[in-house]
Amino acid sequence: MKDTIESLRFRITKRFGTKTVLKDFGLEVRGRQFITFLGPSGCGKSTALNILAGLIPATDGDVWIDGERIDHLPPEKRGFGMVFQNYALFPHMTVYSNIAFGLQLQRRPAAEIRERVGQMLDLVQLPGFEERYPSQLSGGQQQRIAIARALVLHPRLLLLDEPLSNLDAKLRIEMRAEIKRLHTNLGLTSIYVTHDQTEALSLSDWVVVMRDGILMQAGTAQEIHDQPRNVFVADFMGFRNFFPVQVASVGPEGVVEGTGNGMRIRGRTRHALGPGAAAVAAIRPDDVQVGEHLGGPNAFHGKVDIVEYLGRENEVILTLEAGPRLWVHTPERVVPGESVMVVFPPEKVIFLPPDGEGVSA
Ligand SMILES: Nc1ncnc2c1ncn2[C@@H]1O[C@H](COP(=O)(O)OP(=O)(O)OP(=O)(O)O)[C@@H](O)[C@H]1O
Ligand SMILES: [Mg+2]
Incomplete structure (x- = not known):
C-alpha cells in the first residue's frame, strides 16, 4: 500500500x-x-x-x-x-x-x-x-x-x-x-x-x-x-432527560447544583456556569436508579405511566412529582400507576448551557 x-x-x-x-x-x-x-x-x-x-x-x-x-x-x-x-x-x-x-x-x-x-x-x-x-x-x-x-x-x-x-x-x-x-x-x-x-x-x-x-x-x-x-450532542448521544434549571451553587471540580420545577439537582459541568445562570441538567435513562429505599441528593418521587419490556430491562416512562416526565431503563419490575423513588447519581448528571448555546469550537 x-x-x-x-x-x-x-x-x-x-x-x-x-x-x-x-x-x-x-x-x-x-x-x-x-x-x-x-x-x-x-x-x-x-x-x-x-x-x-x-x-x-x-x-x-x-x-x-x-x-x-x-x-x-x-x-x-x-x-x-x-x-x-x-x-x-x-x-x-x-x-x-x-x-x-x-x-x-x-x-x-x-x-x-x-x-x-x-x-x-x-x-x-x-x-x-x-x-x-x-x-x-x-x-x-x-x-x-x-x-x-x-x-x-x-x-x-x-x-x-x-x-x-x-x-x-x-x-x-x-x-x-x-x-x-x-x-x-x-x-x-x-x-x-x-x-x-x-x-x-x-x-x-x-x-x-x-x-x-x-x-x-x-x-x-x-x-x-x-x-x-x-x-444537541447530548441528545444525539442518548441523554434523553433534560431539565431546565437555574444554577444555585458551584463547588470545586465542576460540582454544580441547580433548581427548576421545584427540583434541586446536583451534577457536574465543564462549562463556566456561575450562580444564577440558566442551564440544562441532563441524564441518560440507563443512569437513573429506581427503588423504594433510595435517598440522598437527587432523590425524587414519581409515578409510573408506561412500562415496555425490552428483554433484559424495562423502558419506563414516569411522571415526577415535581411535574416533568422521566425516561428510565431499569431491570426493576414496576407497574403502571405505581409510585416509586428515583435517584440521579450526581456523577451521572451533566449541566449544559441552554439549547442553542455551547456550539462554538
Ligand atoms: N444538489 C443539491 N441541490 C440542492 N440542495 C441540495 C443538493 N444536495 C443536497 N442538498 C441539500 O443539502 C442538505 C444536506 O444534504 P446532504 O445530502 O449533505 O445531507 P446528509 O447529512 O448526507 O443526509 P442523509 O443522512 O439523509 O444522507 C439537505 O438539506 C439537502 O436537501
Ligand atoms: Mg447523505
Whole structure:
C-alpha cells in the first residue's frame, strides 16, 4: 500500500441557491485515523464528503493535505477512494472487471491487474468470485466488492458514505468489524459518514458531530459520549432527560447544583456556569436508579405511566412529582400507576448551557 496521509485540514462553506448547507465546516486532524461525520439526515454529511472527494465544488473554503492545497484538483488527481451507500457497482460488468476498472484506466499491465484484483478479493474474503455479476451477490458481498474496488487503487484517503445502511442489522455489525479490520491492517486514513451513533462510537478514533451544516463537537468517541458539549450532542448521544434549571451553587471540580420545577439537582459541568445562570441538567435513562429505599441528593418521587419490556430491562416512562416526565431503563419490575423513588447519581448528571448555546469550537 502507498502511504496514507499525515494530516488533513479543511474549512468549507457550501450553498445550493440561497440555502447554506455547510457553514464554515472545518476540521484539522492527523492521518491514520478513523474519522466519522455523525449527524441527522440532511445535516450536510454527504455534501461535505463529496466536496472532499472533489465530486462537487465548495462555494467557499479550502482543503489541505500534508500542507498542500488540493481543492482545485479533479477527483482522479486526489488519490482518494470512495465507497457509497448504494455500492454503485457496474451491473453489466463482472466482479473482476468492477475491481479492475480503475487500474485499466491507469493502463496498468494485465499481469499486475490480475494480481492486484486477486489480492483484493482475498482481502475482502471473497476469493473465487471473479466471474460473478453484482446481481448474483448478496448486499454484504456487493459492499465488499465496492470496498475492494476503492482499495485496489491504494487510496491515501478512504471516504465512505453510509456504506452499511442498506444491510440488515446483523450483517451491519459484521461488516462494521470488517471495515475496521481493513482500516487498521492497511494503516489507512478513513472518513466515514453515518447517522448511527453506535456505528460512529464503535468505529472511530475521532467523531465529528454535525447539525444543519455546522460542526457541533469534535473529539474522541469517549469524549463525545461522556462529555457532550451541548444539548444537541447530548441528545444525539442518548441523554434523553433534560431539565431546565437555574444554577444555585458551584463547588470545586465542576460540582454544580441547580433548581427548576421545584427540583434541586446536583451534577457536574465543564462549562463556566456561575450562580444564577440558566442551564440544562441532563441524564441518560440507563443512569437513573429506581427503588423504594433510595435517598440522598437527587432523590425524587414519581409515578409510573408506561412500562415496555425490552428483554433484559424495562423502558419506563414516569411522571415526577415535581411535574416533568422521566425516561428510565431499569431491570426493576414496576407497574403502571405505581409510585416509586428515583435517584440521579450526581456523577451521572451533566449541566449544559441552554439549547442553542455551547456550539462554538
Ligand atoms: N444538489 C443539491 N441541490 C440542492 N440542495 C441540495 C443538493 N444536495 C443536497 N442538498 C441539500 O443539502 C442538505 C444536506 O444534504 P446532504 O445530502 O449533505 O445531507 P446528509 O447529512 O448526507 O443526509 P442523509 O443522512 O439523509 O444522507 C439537505 O438539506 C439537502 O436537501
Ligand atoms: Mg447523505
